[in-house]
Every structure is written in structure tokens, then in C-alpha cells.
Amino acid sequence: MSPALLLALLGITVPRVQALTCYRGTLVSVRSASELPLQWTTSQEHCEDGWSCQEVLMLMENGPHVYVVLIKGCTQAADHEALVTQHRAGPGLSIASYTRVCRENLCNHLSTSLPLWAPPLPTALGSVRCPVCLSAESCGSAAELTCPAESAHCYSGVLLLSAGSLTTHLKVQGCMSQAGCNLLNGTQEIGPISLRETCDPKAILTCHRGNMFRTSQDLTQKPVTWSANSEQLCNLGEVCQETLLLIDVGIRSLLLGSKGCSKARTQGSQAVSIHTGPPGVLVASFARFCSSDKCNSAASSSVLLNSLPHPAPPAPGDLQCPTCLSIFGSCTQNSDIVRCPKGTSHCYKGHIALRGGGLTSPVNIQGCLAQPSSSLLNGTKNIGVFSVIEDHDKAIVPDGAAPAPDLAWVGGLGLSLALWCGAPSLLIPFPHDS
Numbered sequence: 451m452s453p454a455l456l457l458a459l460l461g462i463t464v465p466r467v468q469a470l471t472c473y474r475g476t477l478v479s480v481r482s483a484s485e486l487p488l489q490w491t492t493s494q495e496h497c498e499d500g501w502s503c504q505e506v507l508m509l510m511e512n513g514p515h516v517y518v519v520l521i522k523g524c525t526q527a528a529d530h531e532a533l534v535t536q537h538r539a540g541p542g543l544s545i546a547s548y549t550r551v552c553r554e555n556l557c558n559h560l561s562t563s564l565p566l567w568a569p570p571l572p573t574a575l576g577s578v579r580c581p582v583c584l585s586a587e588s589c590g591s592a593a594e595l596t597c598p599a600e601s602a603h604c605y606s607g608v609l610l611l612s613a614g615s616l617t618t619h620l621k622v623q624g625c626m627s628q629a630g631c632n633l634l635n636g637t638q639e640i641g642p643i644s645l646r647e648t649c650d651p652k653a654i655l656t657c658h659r660g661n662m663f664r665t666s667q668d669l670t671q672k673p674v675t676w677s678a679n680s681e682q683l684c685n686l687g688e689v690c691q692e693t694l695l696l697i698d699v700g701i702r703s704l705l706l707g708s709k710g711c712s713k714a715r716t717q718g719s720q721a722v723s724i725h726t727g728p729p730g731v732l733v734a735s736f737a738r739f740c741s742s743d744k745c746n747s748a749a750s751s752s753v754l755l756n757s758l759p760h761p762a763p764p765a766p767g768d769l770q771c772p773t774c775l776s777i778f779g780s781c782t783q784n785s786d787i788v789r790c791p792k793g794t795s796h797c798y799k800g801h802i803a804l805r806g807g808g809l810t811s812p813v814n815i816q817g818c819l820a821q822p823s824s825s826l827l828n829g830t831k832n833i834g835v836f837s838v839i840e841d842h843d844k845a846i847v848p849d850g851a852a853p854a855p856d857l858a859w860v861g862g863l864g865l866s867l868a869l870w871c872g873a874p875s876l877l878i879p880f881p882h883d884s
């Protein structure tokens with residue numbers, strides 16, 4: 451065994467060479483075939499010890515369009531000579547790649563698409579016409595072109611490409627030499643790029659995407675608009691979702707909304723849930739998972755409000771509780787002491803950690819509660835796309851039927867907290883994903 455290998459097995463790495471500087475850049479673009487061959491310049495980066503320089507160029511030609519993917523930078527991949535691979539031969543749709551990993555300063559210096567490009571050969575045209583399109587959006591009514599005689603099959607599919615944090619989708623229509631959904635001809639990786647394709651248009655949805663966050667006094671009464679300002683192309687197997695969570699403590703309410711793609715929890719479902727109340731703290735939600743394009747299209751919070759009970763404002767009862775609704779911040783110091791509605795019997799103090807759908811929000815809650823159960827969510831772990839964890843103190847049942855509430859005020863905030871919360875204020879840490 452060589453000393454170097456022995457050291458490697460022991461987990462000790464010996465700096466063999468100095469850290470390299472490599473060209474660095476990413477290009478993902480649909481171009482006109484007439485722009486080829488392409489040329490580019492990129493910036494540089496300093497690598498960590500032992501890393502190499504990488505360059506990957508992928509070209510997908512499709513009649514008048516070319517899809518270009520270029521990735522350059524430092525890598526831990528094994529060194530290899532320049533490699534040109536024809537993954538799918540033309541005429542018509544064709545895919546080729548150039549990959550190289552080298553260990554010299556700025557050795558990933560390919561600056562043109564020439565290694566993968568040859569002037570198009572004259573080809574005899576056949577009689578088949580296909581729509582021809584490369585688009586990150588929708589192909590719509592793509593122009594039809596007459597196919598080369600050797601490529602007499604129309605292909606229509608979606609190419610999913612990911613490399614590190616980069617993920618893109620490309621709708622592809624064009625002429626191919628084979629029938630079926632096999633543009634990639636078995637290729638799944640090109641260097642750091644992972645490739646997948648699907649020809650089932652329903653397998654990939656477009657969904658509305660956007661988050662909403664509102665706090666106000668009257669969100670249980672007045673609907674607010676719930677629009678999403680962008681769209682999202684989902685990954686294979688995902689569906690559209692929209693989730694709206696309403697928390698109201700009487701003096702303040704909070705709405706959290708999320709729209710986007712999601713791995714289906716319960717496909718094709720729509721539900722309004724009232725997790726707690728009224729009277730007292732209200733926690734209610736609307737959640738929908740659906741599987742047609744942009745079906746997560748609820749336009750206002752009335753999808754939830756219309757399903758809530760709207761009793762006449764309850765008469766004030768005898769109970770008083772510290773009341774607070776705080777997102778991100780804590781409730782411990784500044785809670786208002788509020789006279790609770792009739793029908794409530796406990797003071798609640800707790801915290802809901804909420805994650806998912808692009809949101810991470812700890813919500814602190816104090817208020818009046820009707821049920822003897824001291825929980826708002828009763829163990830619920832999921833509300834639509836949100837994962838929720840509730841953490842709460844034992845609900846306080848004030849002694850005596852009618853505590854002398856005004857006395858609490860006399861003593862000021864400190865006394866009222868002591869009276870109604872019993873225990874010293876507690877900062878509940880935000881739970882982390884397990």
C-alpha cells in the first residue's frame with residue numbers, strides 16, 4: 451500500500467498540489483441555430499485544495515433552435531480528458547456533450563461551441579411535418595416544419611435538467627428518428643447535469659406560486675385578496691397546492707397563505723378545518739391539493755371565511771386572559787389583558803412552529819380558550835402544505851367563578867401576568883426539523 455493511500459484511508463489528506471484557479475460560469479439558454487458556433491467568456495474562481503477544473507457543454511439542436519447548457523467551475527469530480535458524446539443523433543432533434551475535468555490553472559478554457567458543432571449537412575426532406583419548439587414556458591401553437599426524411603417521427607415531451615441548485619424544465623417538440631418518448635436515448639447524467647424526460651403532459655403541472663402574510667384586526671370578517679404573482683413548473687409527480695391558515699385572538703388576527711407545487715399529501719382534496727374555537731382563540735385553515743394546470747387559483751380569503759361560523763359578537767364574560775399574537779417575536783412581556791367572551795374558561799399560552807410551502811414561521815399565541823383541552827391543534831401535524839408543531843403550557847383555569855378582574859389592573863402588568871399565567875414567562879425555543 452502506498453503511503454498516500456494509507457494516509458487517505460486514515461482520513462488524512464496531504465496537499466498534493468496548490469489550489470487551482472478555474473474559469474467559472476453557467477449558461478442555460480435557447481438560441482437560434484444561426485448564432486452557432488457560440489463564443490463566450492466567463493469569470494474565474496479559486497478552488498479549494500485538491501479540487502479540479504471542470505467544463506461541461508451540452509447542445510441540443512432542434513431545427514432552427516438550439517438549447518445550450520454550459521457549466522464551468524471547480525469540482526471534486528475525477529479528472530478526465532475531453533470527451534465528446536453524441537447522445538441522440540440527428541437529423542432533427544440531436545443531443546451532444548463535451549465534458550472535461552483537468553488539474554491546471556484555468557485549464558477549463560473552452561470558449562466556443564465548435565467541438566460540438568458542424569455546419570448542417572444538406573438533408574433530404576420527407577413528407578412528415580412536426581411542430582418544432584424549445585421553450586421554458588409553453589409551446590403553444592408551435593410552427594410546423596417539414597422533417598428530414600430520416601427523422602419522420604414527431605416528438606413532444608419535457609426535459610428536466612438539474613445541476614446542483616439549478617433546475618430547469620424545457621418543453622421540446624420536434625422531428626426524431628424514432629417514435630416514442632426516448633429523446634435522451636438512455637442518458638441520465640452528463641457530468642454534473644442530471645437529465646430526465648417525460649411525454650405525459652399531465653405529469654408536469656404549472657401552478658400558481660406565492661406566499662401571503664397579513665396581520666390585522668378583522669381578518670375573520672373581511673376577505674382579503676389572495677393572489678400569487680408568479681408561476682411554477684412542478685417536478686415530476688408533484689401537484690398544485692394552496693393553503694391558508696387563519697389565527698385570531700380577538701384583538702388581532704393573522705393570515706398565512708402559500709401556493710405552489712407540492713408532493714401530494716392527499717391528492718384532489720380540498721378542506722376547511724376549524725382546529726379551535728370560537729369563542730376564544732380561533733385557528734382555521736383552508737387547504738387544497740389539485741392536479742390540473744394552475745388549479746390552485748383561489749383569489750381571496752373568502753374560500754375560508756365563508757365556511758366559518760359567524761356568530762353575533764359574544765357578550766364579554768368574567769374571565770380575563772393575557773392576549774397576544776406574535777409572528778417571529780415573543781409574547782412574554784407585552785401581552786394585553788383582555789376580557790374574554792362568554793363561554794371561555796381557560797387562558798391559553800403557546801407556540802406553533804410552522805414550516806413548508808416556502809414559509810418558516812414561529813407564531814406565539816396567548817388568549818382565551820373554551821375547551822378544557824389545552825391544545826389548539828389537538829396533535830395535528832399537517833395543515834395543507836404546512837408542517838406544524840404546537841408547544842403549549844398547561845391551560846390556566848382561573849380560581850373561582852368570577853375573579854376580581856379589575857384588581858389585576860391595579861397591580862400593573864407584572865401582577866396580572868402572575869395572576870393569569872401562574873408561572874414565570876417562558877421563552878419556548880423554536881423546534882427544528884428532526
Ligand SMILES: *[C@@H]1O[C@H](CO)[C@@H](O)[C@H](O)[C@H]1NC(C)=O
Binds near residue numbers: 537538635
Ligand atoms: C443511442 O445510444 C447508443 C449508445 O449509447 C448509440 O450507439 C446510438 O447511436 C444512440 N442512438 C441514436 C439514435 O442516437
Ligand SMILES: *[C@@H]1O[C@H](CO)[C@@H](O)[C@H](O)[C@H]1NC(C)=O
Binds near residue numbers: 829
Ligand atoms: C383530538 O384528537 C383525538 C385523537 O386524535 C380525537 O379522538 C379527539 O376527538 C380530538 N378532539 C377534538 C376536540 O377534536
